[in-house]
Amino acid sequence: MSGAVRLLLVWAALMALLALTVGAAFLPIGMAKPWVAYAIATAKAILILWFFMEMRRESGLARLAAIAGFVWLAILIMLTATDYLTRRWIM
Amino acid sequence: MTDEPRFEHPPEERAPSYLAESHSLRSWFFTTDHKRIALLYLVSITLFFLIGAGAAALIRLDLLTPQGDLLTNDGYNRAFSIHGIIMVWFFLIPSIPNVLGNFLVPIMIGTRDLAFPRLNLLSWYIYILSGLLTLYVVVSGGVDTGWTFYTPLSSVYANGAVVATIVAVFISGFSTILTGLNFIVTIHKLRAPGMTWSRLPLFIWSHYAVSIIFVLATPVLAITLLLVAAERLIGIGVFDPRLGGDPLLFQHLFWFYSHPAVYIMVLPALGVVSELITAAAHKRIFGYWFVAFASIAIAVIGFMVWGHHMFVSGQSVFASAVFSFLSIAVAVPSAIKVYNWTATLYKADVAIDAPLLFALGFIGLFVAGGLTGLMLAMLAIDVHVTDTYFVVAHFHYIMVGGSVTAFFGGLHFWWPKMTGRLYNETLGRIAAILILVGFNITFFPQFLLGYQGMPRRYHVYPPEFQVLHVISSLGAALLAVGYAMPAFYLLWSLLPGGRRAPANPWGASGLEWTTSSPPPKHNFIAQPVVVRQPYDYPLAHPASRDDG
Incomplete structure (x- = not known):
């Protein structure tokens, strides 16, 4: 498969996932709604990392650097959530 | 460094220095030589330091009297905001990495330049662009949000040039990201043959650690500031509760960058001090790996402590x-460094030169700032002193007493290498002592003021605080003299007839001391090969033994 065709297919997959995100917003799934959106967003991020950011061709060191970005994002979200999720514990 | 250099390398092959390569303006403003870019940064940050210091002078003059006779309330808000914004983003953050780091990282690892020389120049131009925008803010009436841009003050109520300031800081972030990227790639990919990770100077380890923070934290600040601008300009609800936002979210995002930013200012300083201490003691550093990994530990744990700025925020x-x-935990690697420096100096035949005096001053001020930081990390004490002068004194002990002192120490230590000239050592020692004394007279009274309840960011205060405020302002005048002195004798050394520096005036180890002062354009005449451990004292070179 040529590079251009591959990129077009990945782009089409991203568009399909976008449509899925919009569609999922109308489903009557209550509290699960944001988690479905997060799951679709994660799939999009993986596609972008793997194909558009060329992680599939990179060395272990570059992949480690990319993973580090997500670890740091996890630190940001986790410790911020430590505040938001526990505000009602002690009034 | 006394009247005559105590150490001298034999005359080496001569190549034109990077300063003598060309003298045209074009050769400076379009240079991709990391050493010249370092000097461009040195001049630029010095100009911003003067503006920031001018704002500090206005603040200290205004605080001489309890009524705030010099500035209006609004004027005072703008003075401390500009002081903070300029000193943090346009002086402290770029000071050591962009001047000393830019100059030394390639030389210390034995390569001819950074991995991306043009990106390095672009980094300086981006810095200048953001600096010019900040100067526009200064002349167009300033900004009154403080350097922290807290919402909803910044997003709803502030009426200064908030968006322009945010854009300036946003742009400057790209400069630091590019520098961090450049350092990481250079340290990974361009080390000289034999320069293994275990042979890296500790200055390099600390710059590696700070580069991680540059790359991982700065984008979060950029996104956060863009969100503030978007809320202010088009009313999207991120931080404003009336629009469904949360003001505390701003503080979380801002401090996720800005607390690590403190380590951006301190980590390079720690690297400088490790070099100064070992060079003065002529000993291998005590516990090399502990000091190296302490830098990495500080960089990582430093990302997990930001909430201590928010203890009373809700x-x-x-x-x-x-x-x-977690905030208490980050003190552990910092303490490791201090203990190891002390152990390195133990029973050493130290040379009491200006760089060592700056380094010793740094250790004292860093310990005082660090221990008061531990107090602030404890919930009960922090609630008592939040938003008081105790906090102001604490962070000035770290960021000014620590980082600026180390910057001056490093500048003195590597000045002969950067310029090929020797400065007046006696004046250097006087300046180091004056800065230490002036700093303590300025900021120690602020601990007392804060503990007694003097709030920060107020310029009208109860008369009982006046004595301590006057002492602090007098100390600031002394400090200003201390800071001004090096500007004169360092520039004086550049005049025709100034004493030439040998390759290794301190008898220090490290690749930078094996090349001429100033170095040739590509740093070394031949590719160096590293065969020894770092800080391998006494020096192997027979002509480098201590003759003093």
């Missing part, structure tokens, strides 16, 4: 307890 008590514990 953050949950559980989160505060977690952040309190």
Whole structure:
């Protein structure tokens, strides 16, 4: 498969996932709604990392650097959530 | 460094120095030589330091009297905002990495330049662009949000040039990201043959650690500031509760960058001090790996402590307890460094030169700032002194007493290498002592003021605080003299007839001392090969033994 065709297919997959995100917003799934959106967003991020950011061709060191970005994002979200999720514990 | 250099390398092959390569303006403003870019940064940050210091002078003059006779309320807000914004983003953050780091990282690892020389120049131009925008803010009436841009003040109520300031800081972030990227790639890919990770100078380890923070934290600040601008300009609800936002979210995002930013200012300083201490003691550093990994530990743990800025903000008590514990934990690697420097100096035949005096001053001020930081990390004490002068004194001990002192120490230590000239050592020692004394007279009274309840960011205060404020302002005048002195004798050394520096005036180890002063354009005449451990004292070179 040529590079251009591959990129077009990945782009089409991203568009399909976008449509899925919009569609999922109308489903009557209550509290699960944001988690479905997060799951679709994660799939999009993986596609972008793997194909558009060329992680599939990179060395272990570059992949480690990319993973580090997500670890740091996890630190940001986790410790911020430590505040938001526990505000009602002690009034 | 006394009247005559105590150490001298034999005359080496001569190549034109990077300064003598060309003298045209074009050769400076379009240079891709990391050493010249370092000097461009040195001149630029010095100009911003003067503006920031001018704002500080206005603040200290205004605080001489309890009524705030010099500035209006609004004028005072703008003075401390500009002081903070300029000193943090346009002086402290770029000071050591962009001047000393830019100059030394390639030389210390034995390569001819950074991995991306043009990106390095672009970094300087981006810095200048953001600096010019900040100067526009200064002349167009300033900004009154403080350097922290807290919402909803910044997003709803402030009426200064908030968006322009935010854009300036946003742009400057790209400069630091590019520098961090450049350092990481250079340290990974361009080390000289034999320069293994275990042979890296500690200055390099600390710059590696700070580069991680540059790359991982700065984008979060950029996104956060863009969100503030978007809320202010088009009313999207991120931080404004009336629009469904949360003002505390701003503080979380801002401090996720800005607390690590403190380590951006301190980590390079720690690297400088490790070099100064070992060079003065002529000993291998005590516990090399502990000091090296302490830098990495500080960089990583430093990302997990930001909530200690939010203990009284409405953050949950559980989160505060977690952040309190983590903030105390980050003191461990910092303490390791201090203990190891002390152990390195133990029983050493130290040379009491200006760089060592700056380094010793740094250790004292860093310990005082660090221990008061531990006090602030504890919930009960922090609640008592939040938003008082105790906090102001604490962070000035770290960021000014620590980082600026180390910057001056490093500048003195590597000045002969950067310029090929020797400065007047006696004046250097006087300046180091004057800065230490002036700093303590300025900022120690602020601990007392804060503990007694003097709030920060107020310029009208009860008369009983006046004595301590006057002492602090007098100390600031002394400090200003201390800071001005090096500007004169360092520039004086550049005049025709100034004493030439040998390749290794301090008898120090490290690749930078094996090349001429100033170095040739590509740093070394031949590719160096590293065969020894770092800080391998006494020096192997027979002509480098101590003759003094």
